[in-house]
Amino acid sequence: MSGLGKRIQTQAGQIAADIQxxxxxxxxxxxxxxxxxxxxxxxxxxxxxxxxxxRTLTVSTVKTFAQxxxxxxxxxxxxxxxxxxxxxxxxxxxxxxxxARFLEQDESDAIMEDIEAFFLVNRExxxxxxxxxGGDVAGRLxxxxxxxxxxxxxxxxxxxxxxxxxxxxxxxxxxxxxxxARFILAIETAGMFQRLVKHRxxxxxxxxxxxxxxxxxxxxxxxIRRLGEDCHLPVYAFVDGDPYGYxxxxxxxxxxxxxxxxxxxxxxxxxxxFLGVTPQDIEDYQLPTHPLKEVDIKRAKDAxxxxxxxxxxxxxxxxxxKILEMxxxxxxxxxxxxxxxxxxxxxxxxKLKRPExxxx
Amino acid sequence: MSGLGKRIQTQAGQIAADIQxxxxxxxxxxxxxxxxxxxxxxxxxxxxxxxxxxRTLTVSTVKTFAQxxxxxxxxxxxxxxxxxxxxxxxxxxxxxxxxARFLEQDESDAIMEDIEAFFLVNRExxxxxxxxxGGDVAGRLxxxxxxxxxxxxxxxxxxxxxxxxxxxxxxxxxxxxxxxARFILAIETAGMFQRLVKHRxxxxxxxxxxxxxxxxxxxxxxxIRRLGEDCHLPVYAFVDGDPYGYxxxxxxxxxxxxxxxxxxxxxxxxxxxFLGVTPQDIEDYQLPTHPLKEVDIKRAKDAxxxxxxxxxxxxxxxxxxKILEMxxxxxxxxxxxxxxxxxxxxxxxxKLKRPExxxx
Numbered sequence: 001m002s003g004l005g006k007r008i009q010t011q012a013g014q015i016a017a018d019i020q021x022x023x024x025x026x027x028x029x030x031x032x033x034x035x036x037x038x039x040x041x042x043x044x045x046x047x048x049x050x051x052x053x054x055r056t057l058t059v060s061t062v063k064t065f066a067q068x069x070x071x072x073x074x075x076x077x078x079x080x081x082x083x084x085x086x087x088x089x090x091x092x093x094x095x096x097x098x099x100a101r102f103l104e105q106d107e108s109d110a111i112m113e114d115i116e117a118f119f120l121v122n123r124e125x126x127x128x129x130x131x132x133x134g135g136d137v138a139g140r141l142x143x144x145x146x147x148x149x150x151x152x153x154x155x156x157x158x159x160x161x162x163x164x165x166x167x168x169x170x171x172x173x174x175x176x177x178x179x180x181a182r183f184i185l186a187i188e189t190a191g192m193f194q195r196l197v198k199h200r201x202x203x204x205x206x207x208x209x210x211x212x213x214x215x216x217x218x219x220x221x222x223x224i225r226r227l228g229e230d231c232h233l234p235v236y237a238f239v240d241g242d243p244y245g246y247x248x249x250x251x252x253x254x255x256x257x258x259x260x261x262x263x264x265x266x267x268x269x270x271x272x273x274f275l276g277v278t279p280q281d282i283e284d285y286q287l288p289t290h291p292l293k294e295v296d297i298k299r300a301k302d303a304x305x306x307x308x309x310x311x312x313x314x315x316x317x318x319x320x321x322k323i324l325e326m327x328x329x330x331x332x333x334x335x336x337x338x339x340x341x342x343x344x345x346x347x348x349x350x351k352l353k354r355p356e357x358x359x360x
Numbered sequence: 361m362s363g364l365g366k367r368i369q370t371q372a373g374q375i376a377a378d379i380q381x382x383x384x385x386x387x388x389x390x391x392x393x394x395x396x397x398x399x400x401x402x403x404x405x406x407x408x409x410x411x412x413x414x415r416t417l418t419v420s421t422v423k424t425f426a427q428x429x430x431x432x433x434x435x436x437x438x439x440x441x442x443x444x445x446x447x448x449x450x451x452x453x454x455x456x457x458x459x460a461r462f463l464e465q466d467e468s469d470a471i472m473e474d475i476e477a478f479f480l481v482n483r484e485x486x487x488x489x490x491x492x493x494g495g496d497v498a499g500r501l502x503x504x505x506x507x508x509x510x511x512x513x514x515x516x517x518x519x520x521x522x523x524x525x526x527x528x529x530x531x532x533x534x535x536x537x538x539x540x541a542r543f544i545l546a547i548e549t550a551g552m553f554q555r556l557v558k559h560r561x562x563x564x565x566x567x568x569x570x571x572x573x574x575x576x577x578x579x580x581x582x583x584i585r586r587l588g589e590d591c592h593l594p595v596y597a598f599v600d601g602d603p604y605g606y607x608x609x610x611x612x613x614x615x616x617x618x619x620x621x622x623x624x625x626x627x628x629x630x631x632x633x634f635l636g637v638t639p640q641d642i643e644d645y646q647l648p649t650h651p652l653k654e655v656d657i658k659r660a661k662d663a664x665x666x667x668x669x670x671x672x673x674x675x676x677x678x679x680x681x682k683i684l685e686m687x688x689x690x691x692x693x694x695x696x697x698x699x700x701x702x703x704x705x706x707x708x709x710x711k712l713k714r715p716e717x718x719x720x
Contacts, residue, residue, distance in 0.1 A: 078700075083700055083701075084554065084555065084558055084700075085696070085700055086551035086693065088551065088691070088693040088696075089551070089693050089696035089700060090696075092648055092693055092694050092695075092696040092697045093696055093697065093700075095648040095697040096697060129551065129554055130550075130551075131549065131550060131551045132550055132573075136527045143524070145521070145522025145523055145524060146522060146523075147520075147522060148522070148523075148558070148560065149560060149563070154520055154521070154522045156520065156521060156522065156524065160514055160516065161505070161514075161516060161526070161527075162503075162505025162506060162507060162508070162514045162516065162529075162535075163505055163506075163508075163529040163531065163534070163535075164503070164505060164516065164526055164527055164528065164529045165526075165527040165529065166521070166524055166525075166526075166527065167496040167521075167524055167525040167526065167527035168524065169522075169523040169524045169525065169554065169557075170550060170551070170554050171523065171554075174523070175523075175524075189491065190490075190491060190492055190530060191446035191448065191449070191489065191490075191491045191530070194444065194489055194529065194530050194531075195444065197529075198444055198508070200508060200509060203509065213492075288452055288455040331448070333446065333448040333449050333452055334452050335452075336445070336448075336449035336450075336452040336453055337452045337453065337455045337456060340438075340443055340444075340445055340449060340453075341443075
């Protein structure tokens with residue numbers, strides 16, 4: 001049995017013992033909200049604070065309590081059989097729990113997050129896999145995976161996909177890596193990724209290209225985290241020059257998100273830095289721009305006021321202030337105005353030579 | 361120069377000749393709307409009708425006319441240099457066209473669709489690539505692609521990705537295929553795809569698994585179309601049992617969409633059939649269901665009344681009527697209520713033995 005399996009058994013044993021002694025069983029769960037989050041630049045991610053709530057068996061909590069125990073038991077079954085399940089499937093499994101069945105997936109998701117926080121694990125460690133896939137990978141990387149049939153190691157060479165790419169699986173815990181690349185370039189859009197793949201940017205710059213496809217999924221963030229750490233590679237983010245790119249895509253990649261602080265430890269990429277598009281780039285490269293929308297302005301002001309990550313980095317505060325003053329945003333495709341390959345022939349090589357111009 | 365390059369030159373030459381003879385230059389474009397679409401079950405896709413509109417150079421059309429010519433010239437440049445561009449990049453390229461620049465991407469997209477319809481090609485043939493990537497592939501398939509560096513053929517073995525997958529590139533025209541698989545299984549959700557990959561369903565059933573990730577992208581549809589045709593493989597769709605799955609995901613995969621009829625010929629998969637989840641499956645397998653939402657009911661009624669594909673297939677009419685009567689929908693994950701692997705151990709094998717229960 002896995003270490004986690006044993007911990008589940010211990011906790012369940014205590015609850016059973018309480019019940020047998022006719023004592024009300026109780027579980028101590030961390031409070032999961034922004035008020036119970038702190039950002040420690042040393043650690044590099046949003047971490048859970050110390051606030052706890054008790055879930056004690058009473059008349060009013062009996063259903064939630066039963067659901068929590070049933071779900072913990074299901075998790076143990078999945079762990080013991082090395083099975084996988086999605087959150088949606090977990091919801092459907094409950095349809096056989098009689099009165100304790102969930103009526104909406106929101107309910108089962110909330111209890112799954114409680115269980116993650118309770119055991120201080122991520123749900124991937126409990127055998128759950130996300131609904132959405134990860135990103136795509138191309139370049140100087142050999143991925144090691146297990147052939148589940150023969151038990152032998154598969155070596156997947158990410159330089160050998162032609163115009164295609166390696167699609168990151170939804171669970172990446174078992175993957176191993178070998179690389180002599182110098183850095184990882186994490187790219188917001190599939191179109192830009194394809195351009196860099198077509199022109200074999202990974203070869204000329206000895207790197208690994210990863211397509212985020214917007215806000216990166218958990219699997220994608222975990223993949224970059226593990227790859228960067230195992231192979232001691234810097235991670236450079238190349239995303240749109242707008243508040244969404246800065247605070248949703250990049251901030252989530254680097255330190256995680258506020259409402260999932262109990263798992264950020266596993267999914268953040270503290271070693272990531274922001275290559276561009278910075279507000280300074282928009283000026284330096286005379287990019288075509290669009291006016292900031294209302295929602296961009298609101299997002300930027302929110303970030304300056306409330307985001308512990310932005311607030312702890314003066315360089316980011318300046319960047320947000322600058323983009324608000326400029327009143328415009330620019331996408332990574334905007335370099336096309338200077339020629340389709342300006343981005344890979346001029347912009348990226350120039351920026352890569354001047355990492356002091358990156359944002360933290 | 362490519363055949364298409366020559367056609368562009370010929371058309372441009374006629375316009376130039378008209379101008380030199382002081383005649384008003386004009387382009388004949390097909391009308392792109394549902395009123396100009398017909399469904400021919402023999403051909404198997406929504407096709408453009410015969411209605412044409414003329415775009416003649418006048419005071420009021422001078423800007424659109426100039427933009428169309430500039431974009432055709434850009435396309436020719438991209439073709440001649442074997443470059444790629446996204447629609448977004450095309451929009452940015454126009455920023456150097458002075459007065460003829462586009463203010464919004466909607467404008468440049470509309471003109472690109474005119475150009476596709478004018479030359480009766482898809483924009484991929486003009487060197488354009490979609491913004492979004494295709495789907496994922498695993499199973500008994502060898503993909504042949506070109507190593508753009510060495511010019512040698514790369515052979516990509518889709519049985520060798522472990523828990524990962526081959527990510528379909530955004531342009532698939534150059535790919536070649538080798539396979540001894542019996543069929544292609546096109547799967548709606550990434551989670552279900554991952555379950556079938558984990559349990560090597562492609563091995564036990566000698567097939568190719570493709571993850572659609574919701575409504576399939578153009579690249580994904582084109583990939584399935586080309587693979588199915590080149591290798592003479594049937595394509596079975598496994599999607600949710602609801603009006604969205606039937607008429608948006610499956611119908612788009614099989615015959616294309618109404619507002620892009622000029623390119624459906626390239627992107628439809630007429631050989632696709634619908635394995636499930638059918639309304640009958642919901643009853644036969646006693647799946648947990650959710651009530652149809654207002655939008656589901658509207659979509660089903662619309663399909664029965666207006667969709668030429670549904671209207672031409674009595675079996676689909678019955679299916680839509682049945683789901684409306686049942687008043688419920690069921691997702692492909694719903695099989696989890698009978699055990700996580702019921703879907704691959706019971707449902708899929710049973711259905712695959714009874715193709716007469718598929719929908720057309």
